[in-house]
Each structure stands twice: as structure tokens, then as C-alpha cells.
Amino acid sequence: MIDPEVLEYYLDQLQNNNYNPAARYLEGIKAASSIQNALEQMAEILHCDPDELIVTSGATESINTALKGIAFSPNPKHQRILTTAAEHAATSEVLKYLKESDDFQIDQMDLDAKGLVKVEQFAHHLKQHSYDLITAIYVNNVTGAILPVKELTDSRNRLQPSVPIHLDAVQALGKIPLNLTKLGIELASFSLHKIGAPKGIGLLYKAKNTRILPLLHGGGQQHQLRSGTENPALVNTAAFAMARAYHNLEKTNRHLRSLKNYFYEKLDAAGVNYQKISADLESEAVPEIIAIAFPELRAEPLLNILARQGIGVSIGSACSSRKSEQSNVLKSLHLANQLERHVLRISLASSNTEEEISRLVENLANALAKYAIK
Numbered sequence: 181m182i183d184p185e186v187l188e189y190y191l192d193q194l195q196n197n198n199y200n201p202a203a204r205y206l207e208g209i210k211a212a213s214s215i216q217n218a219l220e221q222m223a224e225i226l227h228c229d230p231d232e233l234i235v236t237s238g239a240t241e242s243i244n245t246a247l248k249g250i251a252f253s254p255n256p257k258h259q260r261i262l263t264t265a266a267e268h269a270a271t272s273e274v275l276k277y278l279k280e281s282d283d284f285q286i287d288q289m290d291l292d293a294k295g296l297v298k299v300e301q302f303a304h305h306l307k308q309h310s311y312d313l314i315t316a317i318y319v320n321n322v323t324g325a326i327l328p329v330k331e332l333t334d335s336r337n338r339l340q341p342s343v344p345i346h347l348d349a350v351q352a353l354g355k356i357p358l359n360l361t362k363l364g365i366e367l368a369s370f371s372l373h374k375i376g377a378p379k380g381i382g383l384l385y386k387a388k389n390t391r392i393l394p395l396l397h398g399g400g401q402q403h404q405l406r407s408g409t410e411n412p413a414l415v416n417t418a419a420f421a422m423a424r425a426y427h428n429l430e431k432t433n434r435h436l437r438s439l440k441n442y443f444y445e446k447l448d449a450a451g452v453n454y455q456k457i458s459a460d461l462e463s464e465a466v467p468e469i470i471a472i473a474f475p476e477l478r479a480e481p482l483l484n485i486l487a488r489q490g491i492g493v494s495i496g497s498a499c500s501s502r503k504s505e506q507s508n509v510l511k512s513l514h515l516a517n518q519l520e521r522h523v524l525r526i527s528l529a530s531s532n533t534e535e536e537i538s539r540l541v542e543n544l545a546n547a548l549a550k551y552a553i554k
């Protein structure tokens with residue numbers, strides 16, 4: 181359900197700010213200036229210039245625009261892209277397309293058992309080959325692992341300064357503070373509906389001096405990079421939702437971190453046998469995503485048992501579990517004894533309470549006591 185305050189704001193925007201921002205009459209000019217205001221607000225939160233933000237329909241479009249926009253540009257090409265083995269389908273399917281249709285060589289970096297990229301391996305790749313693009317997921321949607329972006333950009337700056345870095349930053353937005361300028365990356369993709377905006381809006385950050393070809397051609401809106409009538413009500417509502425997400429960030433993260441610790445304490449107290457997948461350190465994983473394996477029972481039956489109790493957990497990422505994408509991410513961790521089949525992904529929300537965590541643990545413990553294969 182959309183947050184009532186966001187809904188109220190959106191309804192007001194739809195009633196009062198639904199003119200075409202390209203129109204020359206007064207309402208159109210006001211609509212255009214409201215979009216500029218919204219972009220300025222979002223740019224302030226993301227620490228970039230408003231002109232560096234392109235509004236899209238969501239991260240899938242942003243990622244497609246970034247990756248194809250670089251791959252199809254007429255710059256000298258090495259036909260080579262560096263990525264990780266744990267990308268969301270919105271990235272991995274684009275790379276597969278570029279590989280099959282345009283003969284791109286795609287190199288994948290492995291991850292450690294907690295889903296973290298090894299910076300030495302990144303440097304090793306850059307020493308071996310020349311790339312057109314590096315693209316990586318900033319916060320992994322299955323493990324919560326945080327990419328050490330600053331270390332990667334520093335290494336890139338030393339070894340191959342002209343190769344642009346794109347981040348799939350969907351799961352980073354609203355979960356960690358973002359300073360795009362300081363990070364030193366060239367492109368980043370976001371879904372604003374992931375942080376409480378109505379569905380169908382995302383952003384692509386493109387640093388000023390980075391050149392890409394547009395995916396959509398037409399009326400030339402948004403600096404010729406994303407044609408199509410802009411939606412002032414939606415852009416303003418997204419800026420409102422982003423401001424809310426960032427206003428409460430520290431408080432929310434403190435709460436989620438304490439719930440995550442509480443979850444493990446309760447599991448220990450109940451004597452449950454588990455293996456942590458998500459990293460513990462604050463700098464290595466966001467608190468709202470917990471990937472955890474129960475070696476004595478596969479994740480699928482466990483998920484069904486919990487679902488019958490009205491507890492929603494997943495074994496795949498919510499937005500594309502039909503494609504069993506989680507298994508790609510988990511496979512990349514190279515867990516022993518097919519442990520990836522035992523991994524549950526628990527997603528915590530700021531509205532969750534200790535009582536709910538206790539109920540989850542109780543149900544997990546009961547299910548394991550009844551069905552565990554020892």
C-alpha cells in the first residue's frame with residue numbers, strides 16, 4: 181500500500197500539476213519549473229547536479245539506457261564489459277543481449293562467501309583487459325552486500341581512468357547515504373517506486389562529461405536523452421518520497437540493525453542451526469536484507485510453511501523470482517554442499533517489531549524441529 185502521506189501529496193499534484201511541461205502557456209511553464217525544483221531536491225540528496233539526473237520509468241529502463249547507451253556509442257570500442265556474477269536480471273539480461281547480438285565479451289568478477297566483490301580481482305581484470313564499461317550492483321538485492329565503490333573507483337582511476345563505472349543502485353537508495361559526486365562513478369540507476377513513490381518512476385544519474393546514446397528518440401525532452409512527455413505530478417511525488425526516506429534514514433537503520441541482531445539472538449536462544457550468508461559489518465551489508473541458510477531444511481518447504489502462517493519471506497528477489505534469479509546470485513557465492521538451496525531471504529521493514537521477529541523465529545524453530553533432515 182502506498183504511504184497515506186505520499187498518496188495525499190500525489191493526489192494534490194495530479195489535481196493541480198498535470199500540465200505538459202513542454203507547453204508555452206503559464207501552467208506548462210509552472211509544471212516545467214516544478215520538475216526543475218523536484219530534480220534540485222533529489223540532486224541535493226544524491227549530491228549531484230540536477231542536470232545529471234534523467235527521469236525514467238524505473239531502474240530497468242535506466243540500466244538499459246546506461247549500458248546500451250555506452251555500448252552503442254561510437255567511441256573506440258574494446259567490445260568488453262566488466263561486471264559481477266551477482267547482478268539483477270535488469271543488468272545480466274542486457275549484458276547477455278550485448279554478448280549475443282553485438283559480440284561483446286562480458287567478464288564476471290566472482291564474489292566471496294558473503295557476496296562481497298574482491299577489489300584485488302577487480303584490479304587484476306583491469307590490468308589484463310581494456311574495457312568500455314564496468315557495471316556492478318551497489319547493494320545486492322539477495323544478500324544485502326554493499327559494493328566497496330570508492331575502492332573500485334580509486335583502483336579504476338589508477339589503472340584505466342577513462343572507463344566509465346555504472347552502478348545498479350536500486351537497493352542502495354533510501355538505505356545508505358549516497359554522495360554520487362564523491363563516489364566518482366559516471367552512471368547510476370535507481371527505482372523511485374522502491375522507496376515509496378508510485379510505481380513507474382526511476383532515475384538515471386549521468387555525470388556531466390559522460391556521453392551516452394539515447395535509448396528513446398522523439399521530442400527531445402530531458403537533454404535529448406529520454407524523449408517523451410514528462411510527468412510533473414509523478415516527479416514531484418517521487419522527490420517527496422525520497423526526502424521522506426532520507427529524513428528517517430538514521431533512525432530506520434538503527435531500528436533495522438537492532439531487529440537483525442535480535443533475530444540472530446533469538447535463533448541462538450532457540451538452538452536453531454543456521455549459517456549466516458549476509459555480512460554482519462555495517463559497511464558490508466544493509467540491515468534490511470538477511471540471507472540465511474538452514475542446512476537441515478531446504479528453503480522452498482520452509483518458505484511454504486512460513487507462508488501458511490502469514491509470514492512472507494522469499495527465496496528469490498521479489499521483482500523477478502519467477503526467473504529464479506536468486507539462484508544465480510547464490511551460485512556465485514560457491515557455497516558448499518548445495519547450501520544455496522537452503523537460503524531464505526528475509527526482508528525487514530521499518531514497521532517490523534521485535535514481536536514479529538519472535539514469531540518468525542518461533543515458526544522457523546517449530547518447522548525445523550518437525551521437518552529437519554539431520
Ligand code: PLP
Nearest residue numbers: 238239240268270321350371499
Ligand atoms: N536492480 C535491482 C537490484 C532490483 O532489485 C530491481 C527490482 O527490484 C531492479 C534492478 C529493477 O527495477 P525495476 O523493476 O524498478 O525496473
